[in-house]
Amino acid sequence: MFIRTEDLTYTYFPGTPFAVEVLRGVNLSIARGSFTVLLGPSGSGKSTLLQHFNGLLQPSGGRVYVDGEPLGYSRRELLQLRQKVGLVFQEPESQFFAETLFDEVAFAPRNFGLSPAAVDKRVQRALQLVGLDDAAFLAKSPFRLSAGQQRLAAIASVLAMQPQALILDEPTAGLDQAAQDRLFALLQELNREQGITVIVVTHRLEQVVPLAHHFLVMVEGRIIMEGSAAEIFSRPDVLERCGLALPPATRLMQELAAAGLPFSTAIFSLEEARAEINAWRERRAQR
Numbered sequence: 367m368f369i370r371t372e373d374l375t376y377t378y379f380p381g382t383p384f385a386v387e388v389l390r391g392v393n394l395s396i397a398r399g400s401f402t403v404l405l406g407p408s409g410s411g412k413s414t415l416l417q418h419f420n421g422l423l424q425p426s427g428g429r430v431y432v433d434g435e436p437l438g439y440s441r442r443e444l445l446q447l448r449q450k451v452g453l454v455f456q457e458p459e460s461q462f463f464a465e466t467l468f469d470e471v472a473f474a475p476r477n478f479g480l481s482p483a484a485v486d487k488r489v490q491r492a493l494q495l496v497g498l499d500d501a502a503f504l505a506k507s508p509f510r511l512s513a514g515q516q517r518l519a520a521i522a523s524v525l526a527m528q529p530q531a532l533i534l535d536e537p538t539a540g541l542d543q544a545a546q547d548r549l550f551a552l553l554q555e556l557n558r559e560q561g562i563t564v565i566v567v568t569h570r571l572e573q574v575v576p577l578a579h580h581f582l583v584m585v586e587g588r589i590i591m592e593g594s595a596a597e598i599f600s601r602p603d604v605l606e607r608c609g610l611a612l613p614p615a616t617r618l619m620q621e622l623a624a625a626g627l628p629f630s631t632a633i634f635s636l637e638e639a640r641a642e643i644n645a646w647r648e649r650r651a652q653r
């Protein structure tokens with residue numbers, strides 16, 4: 367397991383009248399190289415949980431393990447951890463500060479003490495991965511990029527550390543459809559081609575299901591369910607608790623199956639529904 371938690375609890379403002387226990391005993395395991403989606407209603411503790419994976423928050427109780435080692439929280443240990451586990455915050459571009467895209471993406475590797483030549487290489491590579499490697503971008507202010515490009519630039523600034531795991535908190539928020547599609551294509555490439563472990567909080571089920579291996583469902587600070595897409599979608603009541611609806615294609619196929627047509631109910635996208643229906647038509651035509 368690449369990331370694992372053991373009875374992880376977290377309380378904001380402990381020992382004060384404002385104390386609120388947000389994580390209440392989280393036990394989870396995330397395999398190296400997997401693509402995991404974290405679902406849950408707003409306020410269930412998803413963002414709080416993610417911040418434990420790269421040591422931004424320190425558990426009130428329990429433990430977090432990365433790569434088999436319990437996390438330590440010294441400066442040196444955190445620096446090492448952040449090379450392994452990169453976290454892309456919600457609306458990460460709100461934290462841009464550099465004058466050029468190059469400097470923005472170069473910040474972490476420079477901070478890590480790499481030579482200028484090594485930094486240059488890291489930046490080029492990271493920008494290439496997200497598709498912002500056109501030379502014209504390098505000297506551009508990150509603030510002048512489009513919303514979709516800004517999000518990609520923020521991801522590049524985390525990829526510049528060459529992490530083994532990439533964690534993203536609602537990465538498509540505020541993006542139009544084309545930028546969302548671009549982002550999911552990037553996540554797929556990072557996971558499948560680059561072997562990066564991806565953990566993402568998103569409500570875009572239809573887009574993420576074809577990419578994801580594993581789903582975790584968090585409610586009120588606990589993981590109440592985990593499994594494959596087929597397992598999660600066979601429990602519409604659980605999704606409803608998360609404020610999520612089944613993808614339209616899934617609902618349609620489930621209704622048709624319930625009406626007696628021989629369709630799989632584990633269909634999550636329009637493309638899969640089309641293939642299922644076409645296969646059925648061919649079978650019928652052959653009779």
Ligand SMILES: Nc1ncnc2c1ncn2[C@@H]1O[C@H](COP(=O)(O)OP(=O)(O)O)[C@@H](O)[C@H]1O
Nearest residue numbers: 378386388406407408409410411412413414415
């Ligand atoms: N910095 C913080 N200080 C105090 N309470 C917080 C803070 N961040 C989140 N919370 C509270 O913790 C709970 C879980 O929040 P969060 O982890 O952001 O959930 P989610 O990402 O699932 O919406 C909420 O009740 C929220 O108000």
Ligand SMILES: [Mg+2]
Nearest residue numbers: 412413414535
């Ligand atoms: Mg959140």
